[in-house]
Amino acid sequence: MSIFSLYIVNKSGGLIFQKDFADIARLNTNDALMQASIWHSLHAISSQISPLNGCTGIEMLETSTFSLHCFQALTGTKFFVTCAPRTTGVESLLRTIYEMYSDYVLKNPFYEMEMPIRCAAFDLQLVVAIKGMA
């Protein structure tokens, strides 16, 4: 599978969901929380240094060993996945994850906004979607 992990960051920059899909080096919880907040800030700064107006932040980041794709919803919630370089179809995967988030998480009456996501149905559907991509 070329998708490594998914992170969901709420609009204040706190990590509300993190899942690894491949057998890769895992970050411990504290590190994941830190990296998610750092990403929130980097995303904001990137829209400020833009030479043109109307920049919404980093959508894709390429490095020598992995790529990172980020989708920011209009509410400020950010979904980002790390994957192998040159993976295709990640943009549509992020849209699918956003749909599943609104179906299985937001419509869950016991879910509190901006809190960590603990919804079994969401996890199940995620695994199905990621496997469907591979």
Next chain:
Amino acid sequence: MDDRKMMFGLLFSLKAFVNKLDPTSGGSEMSGQCSFQSFRTNKYKLHYLENPSGISLVLMTDPLTGDLREFLRHVYSTCFTECVVKNPFYQPGQPFTSDQFASALNKAVRTHL
């Protein structure tokens, strides 16, 4: 000036971020082997090349541009090394102005892009 400071901060933090998130190295190892190459937003794309000498090149283009690392390497080896490093009055690490560098850079941009 603020823009430059923000860009420096962004790139510095991005390098550390990318090393932490690298799937090929443990989060605690920080082997520093993963190098950030470019990022794209909806309005611009930023290309980055860091040389072992410590000089980094940053290029901002429109979002649909492909991989420009070869171009950055070319700029470093032909324009920067030839016109700036070999200039006896150039102090490494200091800001510089060089007409030759500017015209070599313009020529490189026009021929390659």
